[in-house]
Amino acid sequence: MSGSDVKTGGITLRNLQKRYGNAMAVDDVSLSVSPGEFISLLGPSGSGKTTTLMMIAGFELPNSGHVLLDDKDITRLPPHRRELGVIFQNYALFPHMTVAENVAYPLRMRRMAKVEIETRVRRILDQVHLGALDTRYPHQMSGGQQQRVAIARALVFDPPVLLLDEPLGALDKKLREHLRNEIKTLHKEVGKTMIYVTHDQDEALAMSDRVAVMHEGRIRQVSAPKDIYRRPVDLFVAGFVGEVNLIPVKLKSGIVHGPADKTLPAPPWSGADRDATLCLRPENLHLNKGLARSPDGIQGSIVGMTFVGDATIFEFRSESGSRLTSKVLNVSAETMPDVGDPCVASWAASDATILTE
Ligand code: ADP
Secondary structure, X not given: OOOOOOOOOOEEEEEEEEXXXXXXXXXXEEEEEOOOOEEEEEOOOOOOHHHHHHHHHOOOOOOEEEEEEOOEEOOOOOHHHOOOEEEOOOOOOOOOOOHHHHHHHHHHHOOOOHHHHHHHHHHHHHHOOOHHHOOOOHXXXXXXXXXXXXXXXXXXXXXXXXXXXXXOOOOOHHHHHHHHHHHHHHHHHHOOEEEEEEOOHHHHHHHOOXXXXXXXXXXXXXXXXXXXXXXXXXXXXXHHOOXXXXXXXXXXXXXXXXXXXXXXXXXXXXXXOEEXXXXXXXXXXXXXXXXXXXXXXXXEEEEEEEEOOOEEEEEEEEOOOOEEEEEEEOOOHHHOOOOOOEEEEEOOHHHOEEEXX
């Protein structure tokens, strides 16, 4: 990149707040999105994701706080003056226009020269693999194809930022997976900042550079997908993203005590003595057949198992009555324990997370 190329497309949210009546839809949200970054807003229905996105797009005004595009405060600019691309779940294509006309629309609104419009439309349609369908009408296309037209239309005027609100929500599972890979590839090709709203954790983890997990109008954690999954900061994030074993523990003099006062493997703890929760993903809980006593393991037995194709999910019950879940990939059937087998459950200290709220 030459010195004169100023990278644009950074979005900063400062203490955004949005109330509807007495209800706080978005509560003090601050976030910095770097130019070219792909960030997801992930959370359950009603957590404030869409309201946050709509304040960035300009379709909603915050009660307080600011939205910045690079260094410019755009909080009160109308949507069309923000020059941000927006893609909704219901493609919102014009039914009476062909694919090419739909995609050309934002350029016609900007009174661009005809030749330039044609060049740009052709280029973007090729990029989303729709070059051959330019004369079709929306009703002659599948849902996935229509969504690609919507993406092309949002990208054609070269906005620095693309805002996507559950764009794959109306599609079936296979198509969702296919299109999410396409959007990811497109993101690499065009290098735009993308802010992507979804309630689907797999989608958020698979696509994003970072994920912002929202709950009740607040951002609970912003991290790379791996850290959201492996190092959740609180019980909400731990429970919302993936399956998790939660074991009530007591932290005493830096040591983690589980049920029946047993010492449990966990990362070093240096804080004050207190109650806490040990959080462990099922794939990190190992079950070893037999009753060999192990200082780091918990004695118990298998009380249930479910075959789920690529893996088997085991339900383990400890001698003190705790129930834990273990997920084992089905690579070798011979070593698998069976229901009723006595087992020792164990895990690596580094795979456990201690949560204190
Ligand atoms: P999400 O996108 O995470 O599902 P939303 O941002 O749509 O959440 O909504 C957040 C909260 O604000 C919800 O409780 C929702 O009912 C409320 N809300 C959203 N839009 C409006 C509106 N136009 N009027 C009143 N309440 C709204």
